[in-house]
Amino acid sequence: MSSDGAPTIAEVARQAGVSRATVSRVMNDRATVDPQLAARVREVAARLNYSPSRVARSLSLGRTQTVGLLVPDLGNPMFQQVLRGANQAARRSGYRILVADSIEEPQREAELAIEARRRCDALILCSPRMPEAELVQVLGATRPVVLVNRELTGSNVPTLTVDYVHGIRAVADHLLELGHRRLLYLAGPAESASNAARLAGLRQWQAEHQEVVVDHLPCGSMIDDGYRAVDAVLGSGATAVIAFNDLVAFGLLGKLDEAGVMVPGELSVAGFDDIDFARYARPSLTTMSVPQAELGLQAWSHLHELLTGQGERAAPHTQYFRPRLIVRTSTGSPS
């Protein structure tokens, strides 16, 4: 920025024969400048191709007009959509999003969050997988902050979550209706709160459906994890599989195809999230639709309230989104 020949406000001021204060006022459209003077300043600024230094402006104003977004894995289309939603909304308010993912070093997620926050005015923490004690610390150190896809009881941080308990129950209901009596859940990362919620929902559901056997298997959250789970899946005796998310379902479908297993003929597979690819998979993937972009959008909107100080409401929002079952062709009646 400095070693460049980029013109500074001082240079513009000099050439326009005014003070830096005046240039600043003109650049920010303050009305208190004589139109004729303003015109001259603008002309000089245009000629020099001047544009104010972001960094200097940030320092002076005490804000960067940027908010951070930390997700576990940018490679997951689900999080991309959250990003997209937040991005669109933030841009409209003149803010930019700084993205980071913790996939390289999941164990340093807390550090990353704090580091990201220090470059920004606020933070969106999406699906954090850190232990609760750390999370408390991080939320304390990063506000204003909004929590997405995880809850923390007792914190007064705006929170957006998906009702995974209901969601997983809906999938199980669907499979039950189709006639399945042996289900298998491919679990996500142990640290994932949404995985815990799914497990809880499943446990609940099973209590009400004693006639059904529900197993689960540790698996993961990525395509490869699903791919590698095939043997265990086939060995389990289940007639239907609920994958932690669509990525896992994808990996599973791919390997099942290689192994010559018919879906849904021999095995039904359901995912979670409804990423764009789900619809275009073969067979198209039955899944729970999560309003991904909406999560991002709402996250920004809550953050915006906090930033503009309108967020004086005593009770902070905790907003629930209910996922919707999307039945496609990867699930069917057991043979």
Place this chain on the structure above:
Amino acid sequence: MSSDGAPTIAEVARQAGVSRATVSRVMNDRATVDPQLAARVREVAARLNYSPSRVARSLSLGRTQTVGLLVPDLGNPMFQQVLRGANQAARRSGYRILVADSIEEPQREAELAIEARRRCDALILCSPRMPEAELVQVLGATRPVVLVNRELTGSNVPTLTVDYVHGIRAVADHLLELGHRRLLYLAGPAESASNAARLAGLRQWQAEHQEVVVDHLPCGSMIDDGYRAVDAVLGSGATAVIAFNDLVAFGLLGKLDEAGVMVPGELSVAGFDDIDFARYARPSLTTMSVPQAELGLQAWSHLHELLTGQGERAAPHTQYFRPRLIVRTSTGSPS
């Protein structure tokens, strides 16, 4: 940053009974500070939970330790891998990546590039689709900059490109070998340079293979584009389709499945890029493998040279990567 109660260097200095200069030296591990004093400063800093303001530091140093990466569409896994590669490499050097995509407003790509550059020390411009005249301008206004996936003859900007001409020829060869005599290319965005390269390669190839009919159809670069192209594809009489990229191939496969068309029995489909999903598609997708993460990594490495001024080499690098044919099950002999 300021409205927060975040401690400043002045506060640390006051409590440690030293000057701000000394605190700064301690924080940056300059050796010229008495160990005992340094220890006291560190102790105070730790107690106050002090950490230097990024923004102030950036202003003072004239660099932000951040490089921008602009891609057309973050939703495309291909670009995510580029991002990942760049991210990993940059992090090792203490730099961070600021990502942006131009998908919301493709026509403002040039602006976005310049805007992104102004927040960073350098820029990676990936697959820019702006007109050549604009590109010249942008390259001039954003250096140090590295160009990925597009060439600009006459510019002395480090460039990383994929040999799409060779790539598309390899796909065509593959299909020819399988016995296809009517090929259809689903073209990407007209503005895309890599699309132009593919077209050129195809034209070249056809000249050498007069016995084959090669059509093309304007399509696009996203899943939906492939999905919507199905009718045109089926009406074309082609027995094999080369999609602009894997996303398009995906959309096409999905809709073909819905329409009950057997792949590769009735129609062969090939993609380009070899995104992670390609392998797990059903049928798994024949495609050209592009070293996506490697592109990102190399981009950073060139940028790093420019930034550290070692890049005094007279002739700037233009590095070519040759994609590799990955034969999977979406292509086969025509019936």
Place this chain on the structure above:
DNA sequence: TCCTACGGAGAAACCGGTTGCTCATGCGAC
């Protein structure tokens, strides 16, 4: 005609760091 109010522009302080320069102190060498 004088006083006041107001619009417009500049001086200077400030944001929170970094660093060149200066200066005090203490040590060794002559």
Place this chain on the structure above:
DNA sequence: GTCGCATGAGCAACCGGTTTCTCCGTAGGA
């Protein structure tokens, strides 16, 4: 006993903006 030099720390300028406060000139009202 001086001188010289090395070491270590502070002063102050600087990065490039924003904003408060002050001051000047003019116009309007009494």
